[in-house]
Amino acid sequence: MICFCIIFLNSCTKNQNIVPYVYVDQYINISLPSYSSLNSIGGWVYITGGSRGIIIYRQSYDQFSAYDRHCTFNSDNPCGKATVDSTNSYVECACDSSRYQLFDGLVIQGPASYSLKNYQTSFNVTTNQIHIFN
Template sequence: MALSLTIALGLASCGDSSSAEPLIPFVSFNESISILDQRYPQLRTDNGSVEIAGGVRGLIIVRQNATTYLAFERNCPYRPYDAACSTVTIDASRLFLIDDCCGSQFTLQGQPRGGPAPRPLRQYATSLSGNLLTITN
């Protein structure tokens, strides 16, 4: 009996430690931008990225290729409710994304590459129709 209880308690303590981290709030939105808009010249080259309004703290749009665009929440998954911080930006090198407050870094595909962030950036759905890119959650 004691062995069964010990095993059960041990298994209960196992698991993904990131599940203890708070999740980013959910906000419903539907944003559309023209990829030819003069404000977004970076969206005309592969791996180009821009920051726009939408989501919780804004969106980062990354062009993978001429037909594929990725959209990520700018709210960092590490301490997402920290009002003074927790905002991801495009690094000055334009090679990765970063939260300057906590030091978390992410690839242009939204995957963590350094720092305390426990999970990837929240990714949103994108669809391209002609020159109109629509981002929704």
């Protein structure tokens, strides 16, 4: 009976499209010209890696956030690659117009209900290197 209930409850849950796991272990040096926008708070860059690329955003002097550009609504759709809007205010999915906060990847407008996939970051102030990893 318990097994039946578990199977029944699992069959009723909404099918979630999950961003695929991709191993990430990258270092970037923000002293390099290609990452110069990260030298100021609120700056961001795209880098390769993750499922469909990664957005790195500078939150404060020594805090960075990094999240996958893989959109979380209908994540199997190949056009689901998030981009930062022209005003640098939010991240948007071209496929479905879902919007996410640039600061932390949280959903601010649906249809997406899941945040962008976050990666861990650490910043070495001495070497100006950000480590992005999962």
